[in-house]
Amino acid sequence: xxxxxxxxxxxxxRIKELPETDRPRERLAEVGASGLSNAELLAIxxxxxxxxxxxxxxxxxxxxxxxxxxxxxxxxxxxLCAVKGVGPAKxxxxxxxxxxxxxxxxxxxxxRTVIKSPADAANLLMYQLAALDQEYLFVILLDTxxxxxxxxxxxxxxxxxxxxxxxxxxxxxxxxxNAAALIVAHNHPSGDPSPSPEDVAVTRALVxxxxxxxxxxxxxxxxxxxxxxxxxxxxxxxxxx
Numbered sequence: 001x002x003x004x005x006x007x008x009x010x011x012x013x014r015i016k017e018l019p020e021t022d023r024p025r026e027r028l029a030e031v032g033a034s035g036l037s038n039a040e041l042l043a044i045x046x047x048x049x050x051x052x053x054x055x056x057x058x059x060x061x062x063x064x065x066x067x068x069x070x071x072x073x074x075x076x077x078x079x080l081c082a083v084k085g086v087g088p089a090k091x092x093x094x095x096x097x098x099x100x101x102x103x104x105x106x107x108x109x110x111x112r113t114v115i116k117s118p119a120d121a122a123n124l125l126m127y128q129l130a131a132l133d134q135e136y137l138f139v140i141l142l143d144t145x146x147x148x149x150x151x152x153x154x155x156x157x158x159x160x161x162x163x164x165x166x167x168x169x170x171x172x173x174x175x176x177x178n179a180a181a182l183i184v185a186h187n188h189p190s191g192d193p194s195p196s197p198e199d200v201a202v203t204r205a206l207v208x209x210x211x212x213x214x215x216x217x218x219x220x221x222x223x224x225x226x227x228x229x230x231x232x233x234x235x236x237x238x239x240x241x
Contacts, residue, residue, distance in 0.1 A: 038063060049113075057209065074133065122221050138155070141174055149177060167205060
């Protein structure tokens, strides 16, 4: 009986045995990367499959085994090596591609980003925070024109709790750089960005501290698996609920 976790329960032709119109690299050249499925894009990175399963079939197995792209994003090198048919070389290729994607997502263009909406701020951190397996709190500093001052930075990780977070740490860099405002963002490793009572309490404490320091706390974002919630939009911690 075939191993249910194996990517090779039945025969699949090798990529070079497929018609050119079905080969991922040829399809990318013809229709562009956006026209390919997740499995086809992953197959291009893998380059080759394993005995009895071509690269596309192996890619489908990896995506199923890891829970799709979000799970692949969160997987460590060791996690990938443990998937049948992957091994160290393919795991390294996938980790390198994911890291390049992360660096592109957080890189700052020469022209400073202007934050006009919660989505603008969330986009700066969504890729990075969605992959983390514990809570991290990041801060985005802004000038008087809501332009981002430098890269978002981590100030805390662990369970978000008013008794543990030092408000001074959140504002330290803002005071040092004379920032006019800031946005805080943290992730929910569960993937559900619904704010908790502790999230609201932390927000309220930060907003009050900001008033004393004359530094506006514009928003607190909770980021899940490629979703986010703005506490400012919901009036949580910024006004009477």
